[in-house]
Amino acid sequence: MLYVGGCLDDLILIHGGAWQMADAPLADRIFSVLERSPHVPHRGLRFETNQGHVTLRGVVRSYYQKQMAQEVLLGLEGVEHIENQLEVEWPQ
Numbered sequence: 001m002l003y004v005g006g007c008l009d010d011l012i013l014i015h016g017g018a019w020q021m022a023d024a025p026l027a028d029r030i031f032s033v034l035e036r037s038p039h040v041p042h043r044g045l046r047f048e049t050n051q052g053h054v055t056l057r058g059v060v061r062s063y064y065q066k067q068m069a070q071e072v073l074l075g076l077e078g079v080e081h082i083e084n085q086l087e088v089e090w091p092q
Contacts, residue, residue: 039068052080
């Protein structure tokens with residue numbers, strides 16, 4: 001199983017089993033669109049991708065940010081499924 005993941009602070013690649021380079025360009029595109037979005041926080045957001053399936057993880061400050069992180073990925077070439085596991089923590 002291949003996992004290509006990233007964090008907006010640092011891009012990381014995690015892999016095991018059969019290495020498939022197809023997910024590395026997808027991870028680059030995901031990183032780029034998330035970084036460019038003014039509605040998505042740039043810290044503490046992580047993602048993994050495995051053959052077009054993207055999992056978002058981390059903490060955001062609102063349900064709007066959670067939804068926008070998912071929305072910016074919807075039209076991205078190579079994204080087949082998005083699992084949004086972002087957690088919302090309200091500012092105190």
